[in-house]
Amino acid sequence: MELPDPKTQAMIVKLILNKRTEKSLELLSSFYSIQAPEVVVGTIKGKRKTVHAVYVGNQRRIYATNSDIFYNPFVILHEFYHHLRFRGMEHRGSEKSADKFALHFINSYRSQNAIDCQSRANRKRKN
């Protein structure tokens, strides 16, 4: 699957951490040319209590068990993957590939942060 460039991936994670989940989902959705999903707090009957969030395709909604989940990039990106797969194809995609998708973004965020720290350190050394 095509992914945004690492810088954009890092920015998407950063937005979620900065409590701008809606903006982040808009950005992601426009990259994939799909409508953004909605994130709401709520639980779905019959779903295990242990899950943090669930994507309901015919409602285009991510249900989060509490508002902390809104700012959890891993969970949000995992659920976004289901949204993406649901929009693009019939199949929701496997849990494993949803995790992999989310981790991609988080790893980009981590390495981008490492690069930022390094260049800051380099600047300091020069001054």
Ligand SMILES: [Zn+2]
């Ligand atoms: Zn899932």
